[in-house]
Amino acid sequence: MRDDAEHKADSAAAEVGARQCRDAAGVTLVEEFVANAEAVGCHVYRGTGPDIEGAGVSTALYGLADTGSVVLAAAPDEPRSRSLLPDVHVTMLAEDRILPGLDELFATLGADLPSALAIVTGPSRSADIEQKLAVGVHGPREVHVVLLPSA
């Protein structure tokens, strides 16, 4: 059953499809997403993902290309803790759900906001001890993004 969010995603997808043509730097949104997600420490896969025991597996609502972020919305079938408590978080993201950035995300969502919208950019980190980077302080230590080809 299609709901408002899916309708909105379709129109976003049509826009995005139009923008799948390479930009001035010759980079598609998907390529930009992959580069930025890897730069912040995510593992990115195309098609099939890793099989990691104990991983929390979620479905992302959107991806943001300019920051390599995945956008997760709380819903009955997407509890918040799934992407928070486990050591490893695996998230499935359809390629045609990758938006350029925050502006497009909020324009697409409009006033229809979930109870919790989490924009996640890489694994949990802290530099509070002697300014040295530590990963996995509270949130997942590893983030794996599995890109699913557009339907």
Added chain:
Amino acid sequence: MAELAQPPRRFREIARVKLADAHIQTALDDSTDRLRTHRLHAWSDLPEVQELRQRAHEIRMSVIDDLDGHVERFTAALSARGGNVYFARTAEEASEYVANVCRRRGAKLAAKSKSMVSEEIGLNQALEAVGTQAIETDLGEYILQLAGEHPVHIVAPAIEKTAEDVAELLSAVRGKRIPPHLEELTNAARTQLRETFLNADVGITGVNFAVSETGSICLCTNEGNGRLVSSIPPVHVAIMGMERLVPTTADLAVLLKLLARSGTGQKLTVYTTLLTGPRRAGETDGPEELHVVILDNGRTNLLRGRYREMLACIRCGACLNVCPVYRKTGGAAYSDVYSGPMGAVLLPLLVGLQHAPSLPHASSLCGACTEACPVKIPLHELLLDLRRDLVAEGVASWAERVSFWLWSWAWSRPFGYRASTALARLGQPLAGLVGPGRAWARVRALPRLGRRYRDRR
């Protein structure tokens, strides 16, 4: 608010202590250098950064110009979603509200994610009084809580602590020896605080931004503790200074693009979470109750006056990282909550100049802060204005006012200038013994007064 008041000589006394500590000096140099460099890279990687700064300034000022309207809209929007909004005029009202929520729920344990406003109002003590233990979950704040100390930097609260310090604190709480290695310290903190997240009766967070149109609050963390604290416990209390509002999510995007880049150099913090009301029907986690406490605590006083731009501050810490004075003293010299240039401006405005008289002068007015501020607050100009207010409000000392009066009387006429400087030249041997001359001469050679330039021409 009385807790925030600063005794007059505090800045200089604490500065002396920090200056004498070589480890703290190195920590301050290294951490501020690093954060500043990261911000500079992030800004230079963003071609539209100057336009964004200007837009961000305008967005913040538009809210300040209609703050009452935005508070109303926010309250209506969030209430429609089932959230509770409480407007607290004073620190006491805010603490009391939160304490009552905890008492009503029989809360024994509260998990806290970073909130500077909660430090401003002394929330943790108020909760203890009703039998609720509040544990800080931000790693740096947790370390400081274990040590019984206060944060000294907006973004990097435990700058001054070594790995050995942290190991000692964590070992005590875990009941076994933890070596001072980053990975093991991190695991110990993660394991320890995991219990807090899972067992807390109430989660308490700050708010980075609130969106008036949608009734949403936005939390930005790198650790994930903000999300955990607002997802697992059955009750979520969020406390915000009333100036944290932005009109729409489109405006929020502008500020989010600047916040992390300016604070740490990241494009976004790892977790940027937008919360709109408590859990909805069918959801299996998320809070049943959401309370947003909007705090005034003196901010209304700033709304119409010369200092209203200070309310635009987004607490990114960029000004701390470029301040040559903060670099030497660290945050404790300013106060236990706000420090650096933003603290030097905000604190006297919140508590009154007579309760923080040295802060406007705890600056060489170099202007680096104004350059670094993502929302273009003219910080060094506001410090200059505060110095004027110190004199106008009679807080500046009688001796100082008389000295400047005498000086201006003499130096507004060539004869007076010649006579006073001739006297000064005669009195040179004594100059290093009293007043400003003494303060100078203890650490620097005094300049020698010879024949004036005008007499040599």
Added chain:
Amino acid sequence: MPSVQLFATCLGDLVLPEAVADAETLLRRAGFDVVFPRRQVCCGQPAFNSGHHAAARRVARGFVRAFSRELPIVCPSGSCATMASHYLPELVGVEPFEVWELSAFLVHAGFRPLPRNTGRRVAYHDSCHMLRELNVSAQPRKLLRASGAELVSFSRPDLCCGFGGTFSVRQPEVSVAMADEKLAGAGGATIVTSDPGCLMHLRGRAERAGGPDVVHLATALVRSASG
């Protein structure tokens, strides 16, 4: 021959008379007749920066009485040039004056210094007013290079030296800690600066605690960076 008015500044007049004389020499060499209005005293900055506006205004009125509006005013101090051009008009309620910091004026006039500093290493210290309020940081360097000097960078060129007017005596410990960092960051080279306040503070600290020579830009260009 075109003329300029020289504003010596109170610190220049009292503490750095040789540097003011060097500034006058440079202006003459650049082809200008130099007028020294004898009624000048001070721009009022010390009081202004401490919040004593009435006192500052009284002294600033003396500036207004001393200087004519017919000729540009040139001043060997970035902070005084900023005070006189940016803050004084509003403080006193007068039209702005045409005030130039020395190096900005010399470069504008196309002046080329003599090669007095060939083979010499100098570290140029930007005073905060010149760097951030006047945006004059390229001109002093251009003049120094043209005089043959090899410019070395401070490790943190953006950091304030710690003078800050009365800050230097209200928070003397922090003030000299800032000076120490600046002195150490010159890598052993002579420090050249355009601001008498910065100069007095850095030189005073170097004399007490050890450190490189500190020389005014005008002196470095007329005589050499060895002073």
